[in-house]
Amino acid sequence: MMSRAVRLRRLLTASLTAGMFLLTASAGAAQSGITVTVQDNYQADYGVTIPFTRSPRTTDYTFSLYEGGSAAGTPAVSAKVEMTAAQGDVYLPLAYDITGPQSYTLKIEARPLPGRLGTDTAAVREFSFTTKPTCGCASGTAGAFYRGSGSAADPFYVGSQQQLAHVSAHARDGSTFLQTVDIDLAGNAWQNFAFIGTYDGGGHVVRNLKGSYSGSGGLFASFVGTLMNLGVENANITTTSAFAGALVGSGQNVVIQCCYAKNCTVSAQGGAGGILGDDLTAIIEDCYEVGGSYTCQGEGPGGIAGNFDGNQAENAIRRCYAIPTRLTGPMKGILAGKWNYGEMVNCYFPTNISCGATTATYKGNVAGSTGLPLASFSNAANFSGWDFANVWRMDAGAGRPVLRVFDNPKDS
Ligand SMILES: [Zn+2]
Known part of the structure; x- marks a missing residue:
């Protein structure tokens, strides 16, 4: 990861090449210049932080930030600042565009102190700058990220379809991503990719993903790391290869938490x-599936997981439910199809639906799986060990639990 200072410098250096500026009088000649120092490392994340060295002659300033290349019209944000310290950061809150470059003009006005009105004159200086990608990609790169450094504390913000696609450019180095909007992929075939890192859906949804693959099918072809807080709705995925899942085709060493798949159609040769x-090693917690159709030729179709047959003892599915519409294939299970090792904890499946399977897994109702009549899904008391205060809530209209993180999604 770049250091913060380096990253910020990269943002705005082009427009601010000098480290110090002399403010000159706005009108008439300066009798005695009020000197103001501005460093060149502005930051434009959720606002602009301006490291500022004030003039020794005045503490009275106004900072204004205008959209565009000039200080015209009404500023996007303006703050009157009494700057008593010789140096400090001036912060202007601003929700700038995280999906592409945006130009601003910063206007700094310095006023003489009352006792110096006859000696000093007011000064004004303007600086224009355009935000640059924060992910290291060149300006103009389609989908480049404009907020975040990819660290856990400062994730790349994914705020558009193009930025979701651009995740692939940074998907092999363990970066962290935060999705800040729902994304509709209708009309575009989704090019999936292998992912290593952390992806936080932020309580947002990816809709209408459609793709035909020769490798693993899914929003993510394969996943190593942590995936959380993401919903996938109305996906239509086929692969001529072994595995496909609406969210992840192949989980190699993955933890998936607080995600759901709704009304998805998934078809694969091996596990869907x-x-x-399919998993090598996977822990799936507090997830659900509803309304999906899963088809495979050789192995397991299942609502949560097609094949859950990795041979690692730590494999687990905890606090999940599935209400699929249709399961087609030789090793069917409502929660998981082909089941091998691993544990299931407090998972639920309906006993009175016609989806093509009647048991939690291909190997039957393994320990930790409980069948309930569908009508009983509307009673939170039936879900043993589930956190309805923080993680889940009962959706009376849907008649089943839903995840709270989607009620208050993180935004940009
Ligand atoms: Zn990039």
């Missing part, structure tokens, strides 16, 4: 599922 097609 809502959250996951």
Whole structure:
């Protein structure tokens, strides 16, 4: 990761090449210049932080930020600042565009102190700058990120379809991403990719993903790391390869938490599922599937996972439910199709639906799986060990639990 200072410098250096500026009088000649120092490392994340050295002659300033290349019209943000310290940061809150470059003009006005009105004159200086990608890609790169450094504390912000696609450019180095909007992929075939890192959907949804693959199918072809707080709706995925899942085709060493798949159609040769097609090592917690159709030729179709047959003892599915519409294939299970090792904890499946399977897994109702009549899904008391205060809430209209993180999604 770049250091913060380096990253910020990269943002705005082009427009601010000098480290110091002399403010001159706005009108008439300066009798005695009020000197103001501005460093060249502005930051434009959720606002602009301006490291500022004031003039020794005045503490009275106004900072204004205008959209565009000139200080015209009404500023996007303006603050009157009494700057008593010789140096300090001036912060202007601003929700700038995280999906592409945006130009601003910063206007700094300095006023003489009352006792010096006859000696000093007011000064004004303007600086224009355009935000640059924060991910290291060149300006103009389609989908480049304009907020975040990819660290856990400062994730790349994913705020558009193009930026979701651009995740692939940074998907092999363990970066962290935060999705800040719902994204509709209708009309575009989704080019999926292998992912290593952390992806936080932020309580947002990816809709209408459509793709035909020769490798693993899904929003993510394969996933190593942590995936959380993401919903996938109305995906239509086929692969001529072994595995496909609406969210992840192949989970190699993955933790998936607080995600769901809804009304998805997934078809693969080996394993097809809502959250996951197939696992090597996977922990799936507090996830659900509803309304999906899963088809595979050789192995397991399942609502949460198609094949859950990794041979690692730590494999687990905890606090999940699935209500699929149709399961087609030789090793069917409502929660997980082909089941091998691993544990299931407090998971639920309906006993009175006609989806093509009647048991939690291909190997039957393994320990930790409980069948309930569909009508009983509307009673939170039936879900043993589930956190309805923080993680889940009962959706009376849907008649089943839903995840709270989607009620208050993180935004940009
Ligand atoms: Zn990039």
